[in-house]
Amino acid sequence: MIANVLAATAVAACLAGGPAAARETLTGSYLAARHAHNLNDVEAAARYFSAALRRDRDNPRLMEHAALNLIAAGRIDAAEPIAARLVDADPANRIGNLSLAVAEIAAGDFARARGRLADRGDGFYPLLGRLIEAWAAFGEGDLAGAEATLASLDDRTVFRLFSGYHLGLVRSAAGDHAGAVEAFETALGAVGAPPPRLAAAYGIALERAGRPTDAARAFDDGPTPFGDPLLAAERARLQAGNPPAVLVETAAEGAAEALHGFAGVFGGESGRRLALAYARLALHLRPDLDVATLLVGELLRADGQHASALAAFNAVPEDSKHASRARIAAAGELLDLGRAAEAIEGLEALIAAEPEAPQPRIALGDLLRREQAWEPCIDAYAAAIDLLDGLGIENWALFYQRGICHERAGVWDPAEADFRRALALEPDQPLVLNYLGYSLVELRRNLDEAKAMIKRAVELRPDDGYITDSLGWVLYRLGDYEGAVEWLEKAVALAPVDPVINDHLGDALWMVGRRVEAEFQWRRARSFDPEPDDLARIKRKLDVGLDVVLLEEAKGVGSTVAAPADAPAPNDG
Structure with missing residues (x-):
């Protein structure tokens, strides 16, 4: 093309x-x-x-x-x-017509936008086009037409989610709160955990329909480990006895809501450019839609555009419900831009402003972990854990990450305790099973348990080259060189350019007498930019062979055995 x-x-x-x-x-x-x-x-x-x-x-x-x-x-x-x-x-061009329809809605020319979208039929964005067409009808004052347009969508699950949500928003904006509750419940029936804005809109509709107890329950059904800022704000407002406001009041705001929703749906790698365009169009219609500004930053961050992402996160105003999340995200971008001191300063300021919130302290711990500042990292995670109101399965990552900091700081007993606490929260977590199992083997402790942990991790994530490498390397350390070669060859196939995994395979091949292949793997490992200590050991093996290197290490001369490839840290969400 x-x-x-x-x-x-x-x-x-x-x-x-x-x-x-x-x-x-x-x-x-x-x-x-x-x-x-x-x-x-x-x-x-x-x-x-x-x-x-x-x-x-x-x-x-x-x-x-x-x-x-x-x-x-x-x-x-x-x-x-x-x-x-x-x-x-x-x-019939889609992006051209969508852009013009948005411009027409922004200008208040709802009839023209409605006609443009209706004329294109289902070939033009069969879901998004209908949602925006419905809001154009609402802008014309044609509530029945808006409802009919939404009702014309078929019964696929994702269609029911969007059509039910937007029908509820249309009815809420028109003052039909009981009808809005019914529509939102249709949308809720199409998903497991409700998206935050759907949960908030549903709770507001319940409250305005005279059902405050049910509204409080809706606001409590947060979809994230630490809740959602919009739901938290609505919950606090309800408890304070203040009246609610609907999420969407105008046609332009409704169309912006549709565009933002689709931006979230298409935010994967293959659709980020289109998702970014949807989010920008949403902000063109509703500049104060801070959740869309935040999404713009997240999409730019995913594309590696850290300076632009930082600008987007900084554009979220301080009085926004999403300000804390934006400041945390901005700190991550500062770190990626090589401005660690500014990132730490920003998070410390946020901690001072929100002393009871665990999220800024977790973010600080994550940042310090990336900077390999192990002791301060441990302190930050400990402070966050102290602020948690109970522990659930979603908190496993916090103990896992603190365990890594303890282990890297050379303090094993607290590290093991954290890893086991993480497994108590989520027993089959493959990253924790892998890390703890490998560490136990290195320490020559509980070898049967350790080997079983790593085998279970591989069963759970058979396509993870780093975890597969751990199993191969553990077999190597236990003297099962043939078994090690089998698993390390699989690991290299899964992660072919990782220097540690290639180095491990070279060592195993050497031990089974396949010397030429071993040297080939070491040369591959050398070409993939290994850590300085690992590089020195690889060069020494190529010069004198693994047998000599192992003898030197046994006598305390030369490099130590290479560490296993690190599994990626979990997404903190």
């Missing part, structure tokens, strides 16, 4: 009779745009696609790329005229 577009633009320039320099500028802009796109740099991609489009104004593919990246970069107004030209060239 890239080659086809490039060829088409180049041929168009040639047919136009432009000079070679102009063709090179077009080609250069396009190639720069594709490079930026592949690097997930939407701002540069928007700039270069726009530059290419200026040199080939009638190329619909360039129009679409330029419009999408401009929207994803937050330059909605700059994308609008390109979207209009794109729709002129391709009346």
Whole structure:
């Protein structure tokens, strides 16, 4: 596809009779745009696609790329005229029509937006298009039309979730609170744990329908380990006796809600550009939708655009319900940008402002763990644990992470206690089973239990190269070299460029007499940028062989045995 577009633009320039320099500028802009796109740099991609489009104004593919990246970069107004030209060239184009429909809703031209979306039929965003069309009908004052549009959606689970949620929002905005409760319950029936905004909207509708006890129960059904800030705010408001406000009051706010919801759905790796565009369009319609601003930051962070992500997190105002979460996320971006001192300072300020909240202390512990500041890390996690109101399965990661800090600090007994506490909370947690099992083998303690732990971890995560490596390396340490080779070969297949795993396989191959293959694996390990101590040991093995290295180590000369490959830390959520 890239080659086809490039060829088409180049041929168009040639047919136009432009000079070679102009063709090179077009080609250069396009190639720069594709490079930026592949690097997930939407701002540069928007700039270069726009530059290419200026040199080939009638190329619909360039129009679409330029419009999408401009929207994803937050330059909605700059994308609008390109979207209009794109729709002129391709009346069914999705991103062009969506951009224009959003512009029409923002301008209050609900009839035109409604007609645009209705005319495209189900081929145009069969779910998102209908949701926005319903809100355009609401903007026209046609409540029955809005409900009919939502009712036209089929009965697939995800459709029931979105149609029920938005029907509830429409009815809430119209003052039909009992009807809203019914619609929200339809949406709740389509999911297990309710999304926070659905739970909040449902609780508000219950409260306004005269059911405050049921509302309190809805607000208590938080979907995250530490609750959701919106639900927490609604719970506190209800307890204080203050009246509720609906989440959505206008058509523009409703359309923004639909776009934000879809941005969350498409936030995976393959759909992040489109998700970012949806989130930006949501903010164009409702700039105070802080949860969408937060999502923009999270999407940019996932794409490795740390400076842009930091700017998004910092754009969440201090008085927002999501301010604490944004400050924590900003600290993570500062660390990724090499500004650790600022990150720590920001988290310490947040801890001072929210002394009873465990989340900022957990975030500080995570940051210090990444910085390998083991003792302060332990203190931060301990302070967070002291603030927890009871422990549940979701808290296993906190003890696991503190256990790692204890172990890395060279204090084993507290480390083991933390790992076992994590397993008490979630007995089949593969990361904990792997770490504790391997550590016990290294310490020559409880070997049968340790081996069983690692085997169970492999059963739970058979495609995890790091855990598979641990089983192979444990077998090596126990003298089962043939078994070690079998599992380490599997580990290398799962994580082929990890230096530690390749090094381990080399050692096992050496011990079963496959010396040439062992040296090949050590050379591979050397090429994958191992840690300095590991690199020195690899070079020594290549010079004199593993037997000599082991003798030197037994006499206290040279490097120590390489540590196992670390499994990735769990997502802290």
